Amino acid sequence: MFKIGEFSKLTQVSVRMLRYYDETGLLKPAEVNKYTGYRLYCSKQIPTLNKILFLRDTGFTVLEIDNALKHWDANYIKEQLKIKEKETKENINLENQKLTKIRTAMSDINKKQIAIHCNVTLKSISSYDVLSLRKIIPNYFCEGDLWKELCDYIKVEKLNISEDNYSFAIYHDTEFKDKNVDVEVCIITNQKGLNKGNFIFHQTEPLEKAACSMVYGPYENISPAYKSFVHWLEENNQYEITGISRQVCHKGPWNETDPSKYLTEIQIPVKLKEKF
Structure with a gap:
């Protein structure tokens, strides 16, 4: 079982939305601790959560989502999607994104959805001397702006740090957030320098044990990969999460033109649970 945070x-859905889905009855916690009141969830709820997110992203209201979940089959969903397609066409300028998702869903509705299950390995992560930039950014898609700002700073300050050096991002929020996310981008360097503003030379914390998984392909594959950690942690329930996650971009836009060949490593710190 997993705490709501x-x-x-792991599912990349904010706590605020999970609480909202609980309040509306769309996705109740698998269990509520009778002593603490904490909401607890399990991996068996992910398919329902995926349906909710899919329907939400195609413009369904809470009431419509609830009705669809109660009558879920391919023909019924197709008919509902046709209704939504008509509504979307009437608001083309505002609804183009929803229209694309509906058309895609209508053509794929009978295809079996295949979840991305990543191979997870355990390893220790060393401490690194880095130059880092940490900021609150609008959302995760703005991480690229941080990397550009860091690289521009290296050039302006004429630092002897190659952009090809090992680099990674640290996500300091303890939960998934839709906006105002706390992200730190780090590039390893042996060079020392003066700290200026948010540009800091420091040593990262070592991770004694981390559950790591390689994600191949475009960045859209990262979210499903996080969800695969839910299954891994349930199957290896002797471990628990102990800290904030990191992502290492081994191949990305700066050194690979084909997104299908991107390579991202997710690192989640874990430890053996204490026995009582």
């Missing part, structure tokens, strides 16, 4: 982080 852990489930939020």
